[in-house]
Amino acid sequence: MVYTPFNHIQGKNGSRWAKFIRETGADHLLIVAIDAAKFTHKAILSSFYGDILVRPFDFDASLSGFELVKKKIEEVMNAHEIEEVVVGIETTGHYYEDLVRRCHQEGYHVRVVNAATTSQERQALLNWSKTDNLDLMAIVQSIIHGRGTSSELPSGSVHNLQKLTRSRRELVDERTATQNLIRVHLDHVFREMQGKSIWKNGKREYVKPFSSLFGKAARYLMRHHPHPSDILKLGKEGLRALSIRENLKLRDHSIQILLEFASNSISRSKDKVEADIFLLNQKLDRLDLLDNQIRVLEKKIEDLFIQTEGAVLLTVPGIAVNTGAELYAEMGDLSDFDHAGQLIKLAGTNPIVKQSGGKRPSHYKISKQGRRTFRNVTYQVGRSLSVNNPALKEKYIALKERGKHPNQAYIAIGNRMIRLAFSMIKNQTLYQTNQENYVLLTELKKKLRAANVQLFYDRYVLSNALSSA
Structure with a gap:
């Protein structure tokens, strides 16, 4: 009995490769190793035994370059008894993706090789040099040894969702960095607006005028009244009137803390921090833009995710x-x-x-x-x-x-x-x-817009109820 999952250290992937080699025959295989780059790729054609059939050559990263590779493959196939073409491509950024798609369209057997794998191949040969030609030979060796994966590139809704969610993560990271820059400028303009450590009942306590520094009220004051002198000029009545007019919902307790912190602020005079005030407003503009982009992106993600x-x-x-x-x-x-x-x-x-010698x-x-x-x-x-x-x-x-x-x-x-x-x-x-x-409905309402809650119920709840009836 043959246990296919144990045919290779790579398990299922290795078993598939071993089956492919047995069915095709090593003598009838052509290996094409491609080192992908942004503008100019490099390729080499070899037999399964490592014999170089076409020396390394450059080709441009466009359709004309791919046609050149096809021409050389056809020439070798006509000169030798080649039945299958195995293309090994190293995963370099995203530059390899168009090559993978084109090779699949041509019916080639594609093996995508991780850059770490080729690095290990060079180290196994005790070769610490790295050149394009050495990379190509490392890819050839990786293919011969069954490395890499034959999976096609992701596509469809899952691939689109991956792009959207990764983009959102980048925007969220950028927003966090922008918020940190805002804190830096605010340290120079009105440090205490972020909070202050005070003694209360014999203990040190951290007190903040706002529950969130980036809430509506705090953002408005940072943009229009960022300096302690601005807060003192408004005074208690001015802050209360401003809160009502702009719907900032400033509580009396917050107003009192703001005035107290402003009167004891260590900040320099307003004319000495004009540059920081200017930059603070620029960062606030960037934060507003990022917030809006994230909101739009999250709606797009929700609408796509609910359909998967x-x-x-x-x-x-x-x-x-x-x-x-x-x-x-x-x-x-x-x-x-x-x-x-x-x-x-x-x-x-x-x-x-890690285990050895039957030990635990x-x-x-x-x-x-x-x-x-x-x-x-x-x-x-x-x-x-x-x-x-x-x-x-x-x-x-x-x-x-x-x-x-x-x-x-x-x-x-x-x-x-x-x-x-x-x-x-x-x-x-x-x-x-x-x-x-x-409660399922309550759980969904917390996360989805009403229209998408209905879509979910139609797909998973009502359809199941109708099928069981």
């Missing part, structure tokens, strides 16, 4: 639209995965296990050998569920009591969610819980 199979994740308490969309997008197409453990390895959140295996830190964006999402998901999901919050507390660091516990909860998400999406089932106050 991953929408079932929204029934899980603690999984909001953006979090669920990011998780589903990074998981990608599940058809090529047999179990959730493969997804955890893809994220690189699987623990490193030791578990080390997570491997971090997977996709960084997926790993970051797994951490964020675990962190959210540890607070907002009652069942998983208990798991988190249990992990903490066992001595786990919070970050370790977040990763463990994130991995648990990957397993749950894999099952829910594969089987298209909703979240099941014994939580007494859990």
